[in-house]
Amino acid sequence: MSSSSQVHRSLKEKQRQEREALILKVAEDVFLERGYHDTSMDEIASRVGIAKGTVYLHFPGKDDLVIAIFERDMQEILRQMDVSLDCQSSPQSKLEALLHFMYAGLFSKRTQLLSSIYHSADMQRLFAEKGSCLRVLWDRVAQRVAQLLDEGKERGDFDPTLPTSIMTSTFLSLLSPKSYERLLADGHFVPDDIVTHTGKIFFRGIQA
Amino acid sequence: MSSSSQVHRSLKEKQRQEREALILKVAEDVFLERGYHDTSMDEIASRVGIAKGTVYLHFPGKDDLVIAIFERDMQEILRQMDVSLDCQSSPQSKLEALLHFMYAGLFSKRTQLLSSIYHSADMQRLFAEKGSCLRVLWDRVAQRVAQLLDEGKERGDFDPTLPTSIMTSTFLSLLSPKSYERLLADGHFVPDDIVTHTGKIFFRGIQA
Amino acid sequence: MSSSSQVHRSLKEKQRQEREALILKVAEDVFLERGYHDTSMDEIASRVGIAKGTVYLHFPGKDDLVIAIFERDMQEILRQMDVSLDCQSSPQSKLEALLHFMYAGLFSKRTQLLSSIYHSADMQRLFAEKGSCLRVLWDRVAQRVAQLLDEGKERGDFDPTLPTSIMTSTFLSLLSPKSYERLLADGHFVPDDIVTHTGKIFFRGIQA
Amino acid sequence: MSSSSQVHRSLKEKQRQEREALILKVAEDVFLERGYHDTSMDEIASRVGIAKGTVYLHFPGKDDLVIAIFERDMQEILRQMDVSLDCQSSPQSKLEALLHFMYAGLFSKRTQLLSSIYHSADMQRLFAEKGSCLRVLWDRVAQRVAQLLDEGKERGDFDPTLPTSIMTSTFLSLLSPKSYERLLADGHFVPDDIVTHTGKIFFRGIQA
DNA sequence: GATGAATGAGAGTTCATTCAT
C-alpha cells in the first residue's frame, strides 16, 4: 500500500510537472506572438486548455511565468554548453557548436524570446526585482564563453590584444533574432548557412 | 494684414513643430526609462508641461508616438550616413564612422531605444499595422550599408565570398545595447574603445 | 456484529462531532483575528489540519460556518442563563452574573465575535437568508433578560416606569467589544472592574 | 478676465466638491445596505450615475472611501458637539443633546454605518494601516465626552467614585444600532422616546 | 469518507482615448 501510494504520488507529481512544462511552453509561444503585455493570462490558460486559476496554482503571477521561462532556457543553454564542451575539441569549434545550437537548432525560437525579453526596458525592472537568480545564470553563460575565448587565446588561436570581455559581448550579440528572421525571410539562406557565415566573420575577426 | 497673418501663421507653425519635437524628445526619454507599456500618456504630457489632450493634437495615439520616434531616428541616421559618405573616403571608414555615430556618439541613447523597440514582440505587431513607412526607411538604411559593403568588395577590401546581406545584417546587430551597457558598467572601457574594438573584429572578419 | 458495528458507528459519529466542534473553534479564532471576508476556507482547513473539502462535508458553505458559530454561542449563553437562574437569588444578581459571564469570563472572546458579526451589515443579509433559527435564539435570550427585568419590577427592585424592552436592549448593548478592549488596553482596569462598574451604572439607572 | 477665470475655477471646484460629497453619500448608503465587502465599486459608480473610473479620480481606492466617510462623520459629530456646548447649559443636557443628535436626529443612519465599521474586524486592520487620523478624531470625541463628564462631577451632578473612562465608554456604547432598530421595528416607540429613556437610565446610573 | 487540484465568476484598479468647455 505504501508502494502503491508512492507510485500514485510520483504519478501525480509527474503529471504536475508535465502540465507546468506545458504552461511554460504555451506561454513562451504566446509571449513570442503577442509580446508580454499584450498577452493575457486568459489567453495562456485557454490555449493550454485549463482555467485561468489553474495557471496560478503553478506560477504565482504573470511575472513569474516570464522568469521561469527565462530560467528554464538559461539552464538549457548551460546544459548544451556542457555537451559542446565534451563533443568538440577546440575552443572555436565549441563556440561554433553553441552558435548553431542557439540560432540554427531547435533552440532558435527560444533565443528569440530570450532576446526580446532581455532587451525590453520593462523586463529589466522585473528582473531587478524578482529575477535575482537570472543574473547569476546569465553571468555563468557569459563566463563560460569568456573561458573558451581565453583558452583560445592561450592556444594562440585568438588575438590576445582584443579584450576578452569585448569578444564575449560581441559573440553574444552576433545574431539578433530580427536580422536573422529577415535573412531567412529573404529565402536565400537556410539557418545553418547564416550561422556559418556569421561565425566565419566573427572567428576571422578574432583570430590571432 | 495678409503678410502679418502669414507671419503669424508661420510663427504658430514653428511653435507647433517645436512642441512636437519636444514631445518626441520627452517621450523618447520616458520610454527608455520605463519601457513602452509602463509609460503613461499622463507622464509624458506632464513632463512636457502640457495637458494630456494636447499630446493627442499632435499624435493620434500612443502607438504613433513610438512610430514617430522611430521614423525621426531613422531619418537622422540616413542624414548622418550622407555626412559620412562625404567626409570619409573608403567604405570601411564610412562604416566605421557610422558605427561610432550610433554607439559612441550623441546618438547612442537613441540607438538603445531603437533597438529595444525593434526587438520587442509587441512593437512588431504595431509596425505591421501602422508603420508601413518604417520598413521602407529601415530598408533604405540597410541598403546603404549594403552598398558600402559592395563597394568595399569591388575595391578588393572585403571578402567577396561572403554574402552581402549577411555582412549587412551582422554589421547592424554588432552591438546590442545591453551588452554595450554591461561593458560600460564594468568600467574598463569608454564608449569609443568598445566601438573601436568591435569594429576591428568585424572588419577583420570580412576583409578580403 | 450488529453491536460491534453500532459501537463503530457511534465512535465514528463521536469523532465526527469532535471534528465539527474543532472546525467551529478554529473558525471562530480566525474570524476574530482576520474578520469574515479576510478569512479563507483554506486558512481554516489548514489550521484544523484537514483538507479544504473536508470542511464542506461538515458545513455546506462559509456562511453556514458563521451561522453555526453564532448558534452554538447562543445556545451556550442560554445554558449559562439557566445556571445563573439557579445559582443566584435576585433578578439583579442573576443579570450581574450573566454580565460577568459574557464580558469578564471565558466567554468574553466569543462575545466579541458575536458582537462584530451582529453589527456588520453584510452578516445581516446572511442571517435574513439562512439564519432563520438565529432570530429565534436571540429572541429567547432577550426574552429571558426581559423576564428577569420584569421579575425585578414586580419585586419593586427596578423602576416600573421604564419600558422593559428598552431596559433589555440597553442591557444587551451595555458593553461594546471595542470600548471594552480600549479600556483594557489603557491598563487601568481588569475585566471584572469594568463589568462591575458598568453594571453599577446600569442597575442604579434602572432601580426603583 | 482674471476674475472670470477665477469664478470659473471656483465653479469647477465647487462642482467637484459637490460630486465628491455625492459619491460619499451614495457610498455610505450602499455600504449600509450591502456591507463593505459586498459592495462593488461598480455599484457605487452606477448609483451615482458616473463611470467606475471617475470614482477613482476622487478617491484613490475603495479603502479610502470608507475612511473618508468615517472622517467626514467624525468631523460632523465634533461640529455638533460644539453646537451642543453652546446651546445647552449643564453637562448633562449637553450630553443628552449629543445623544439625540446621534440616535434620534438626522445623523442616526450615519451612526449605524459608523458603528458597523467601527466594530468589524477587517476594518480595524484597514484603519491601522491607512486611517491614522481617524484615531485622533475618535479620541477627540471621547475626550470631549470625558470633559463633560468631569465637569458634571465637579458640579456635583455625577458620581465622583465612577471612573470617567468607564462612564465615557458606557456613554458611547449606550445604543447599538441594531438594538435600536429592533426597538423601532417593534413599533412601540419613536426614536426620541428610545433615546430619552436610555439617557434616563444612563444619567440616573451615574448621578451623584 | 477524505482529499486538494481545478474551476470561473467577480473583484479592484489602470489608463489610452474622447470631448465639452
Added chain:
DNA sequence: TATGAATGAACTCTCATTCAT
C-alpha cells in the same frame, strides 16, 4: 487651440465551491 475630467474596456489576481480520485 488647449484642457483635463470623464470614460469603460481590459487587465491581473482571489477564493468559495466542486468533484474525480
